[in-house]
Amino acid sequence: MARFEVVGATVVDGSGRDPADVDVTVEDGRIAALGTSGAHGERLDAGGLTMTPGLIDAHVHLGLSSPIQPQFSFQLSAAEIAADIFATAGATLDAGFTTVRDTGGIDGGVVTTIAKGKVRGPRVLSCGPVQCQIGGHGYYGAAWEPTELWNSHHIPGLAALSTMSGNADELRANVREAFRRGASFLKLCVTGGVVGAHDRLTDTQFTVEEIAVAVQEAAARGTYVTVHAHNNEGIRNAVEAGARCVEHGTDIDEPTAILMATHGVALVPTFAVVEHLLHDPAQAGLDESARSRAQGVRERMTRALATAKQAGVRIGLGSDLIGPAQHRRGEELRLRAHLETPMDTLVSATKTNAEILGLSGQVGVIAPGLQADLVLWNGNPLEDPALFADPANAIVVVQSGRVVKDLR
Known part of the structure; x- marks a missing residue:
């Protein structure tokens, strides 16, 4: 792989240290040196630009890149769903995100197709189908549709949103199936959700004993469980069972935050999806009920973020965008930068997310x-975080030492 030097940029390295004007030498896909190396090779002129690490989105749904309700009522072909998934993958890269953690929706074929370079996209870690209890969050079949028909919505190798479990034994079987299909971690829904038709945010789902089964299976493979959770009871159940990360965390109170910090459980808040649902649920292919379910969530999630931060919880960053409009993924950084410093936001989207994903040091x-x-x-973007939200401001994107976007 070619060696080149990026010269003239102001470097914000993702660690939280102050920006520095240093050159960066890249060789064989890795960062070889910081500072003038004097090496021969191509020079990439970045004068006037700011360099950051490739951004990481710890909560994406590539498999939900089509309008939601048509996708789960057999109105779209597999070809159209695939086209939408791969368009979103490319747009994610163009927005400056070189790594994502897919928290439900894609099957293993999408991960390997992107990794092989057959389509443009970020590095993808995937949980495969989300693990859900029967009748719980993550089920989008019609009310009259028998649960056993839900898997007919899966498209092998492409899309598989969730699998339903009625007890611990079924959950163990479904978790093992997820790993067989390429999952690198597990996600469980342990409370109701905002985008759901059969549950409420106040519902708790799965027992401590059931969650612990998934934790046991994940630990046997050297990986972890993260949980979709909005209310404190569900979060506490998950922490007791050994989960390592909480998605959303809308209603986290002080005792729960302290419990999370004590057990080393991370939090990934998700503001962008709430903003989108409050503004235009139809854009995601959802009806007006999604807007009413999202009311008040933004304010409570803001309080939860502050509470968790005060308790010392490790806090990552995720957009949770759904539907076709996923090109402005950096909106999550813009929104977060209004609630904390832009530098804190960038560190969450880079160094901290890498730690949460198990990619620290990589x-x-x-x-x-x-x-x-x-x-x-x-x-x-530290002076104007709105720059993160517009993909046109990501002038050059380098992934594993390859220039994958260049607007200079």
Whole structure:
């Protein structure tokens, strides 16, 4: 792989340190050196641009890139669903996100197809289908549709949103099936959700004993469980069972935050999806009920973020965007930067997310030896975080040492 040097950029390395004007040398897909190397090779002129690590979105749904209700009522062909998934993957890369954690919707074939370079997209870690209890969050079949028909909505190798379990034994079988199909971690829904038709945010789902089965199976494979959870009872059940991460965490109170911090459980808030549902649920292919379910969530999630931060919880960043309009994934950084410093937000989207995903020491920071995942921004997003939200401001994107986007 070619060696080149990026010169002239202001480097924000993702660690939280102050920006520095240093050159970055890339060789064999990795960062070889910081500072002028004097090496021969191509020079990439980045004068006036700001360099950050490739961004990481810890909560994506590539498999929900089509309008939601038509997708789950057999109105769309597999070809159209595939086209939407791969278009979203490319748009994610163009927005400056070089790594994502897919928290439900794609099957293993999408991960390997992107990894082989057959379509453009970020590095993808996937849980495969989300693990849900019968009648719980993650089920989008019609009310009259028998549960056993739900798997007919799966498209092998492409899309598989969720599998339903009625007890611990069924959950164990479904978890093992998820791993067989390529999952690298597990996700369980342990409370109701905002985008759901058969549950409420106040519902708890799965018992501690059931969640512990998934934790046991994940640990046997050297990986972890994250949980979709909005209310405190569901979060506490998951922490007691050994889950390592909480998605959303809308109603986290102080005792729950302290419990999470004590057990080393991370939090991934998701503001962008709430903003989109409050503004235009139809854009995601959902009806007006989604807007009413999202009312008040943004304010409560804001309080939960502050409470978790005060307790010392490790906090990542995820957009949770659904439907066709996923090209402005950086909106999550813009929204978060209004609630904390832009530097804190960037660290969440790089170094901290890499830790949560189990990729610490591989990506997330601009340092010698790490993968050369880099983004050159038009301007300084620490001074104007709105730059993160517009993919046109990601002038150059480098993934594993390859320039995959260049608007210079």
